[in-house]
Amino acid sequence: MKIESAPKIERKTDTEYLELLKTRLVELGEELRVAEEQYRELVTTPIDSDDERGDRQNEKQTAEETLTRIGSQIEEAEKAIRWAEKNGFVCAVCGKEIETARLNIDTASITCIEHKGQEDEIEV
């Protein structure tokens, strides 16, 4: 019987992870621009009926949530870039190298898996 070994997770270089983060930041900036445009359209298009009013209210709420989500993703990416440029991809709590599997899923991580609950409290 042939035993398949688990696929090896390749660690990228710090420079490559930083590049990924910066690319992500540019993409997020573009997403934000599109979302802001949609929001502006939503609040400036006149409403014809009461039915539409309810729909519009929901759409507006969804659009606001999207703007908030993208905004915090941008903050997160900027924070990770500030941290990584100074310290590399090490945990901001214990200084251990951040696990490759974690970085490959979320390059904006600034803590190891063990300390991921503390990520939001860390000021960089």
Ligand SMILES: [Zn+2]
């Ligand atoms: Zn840690």
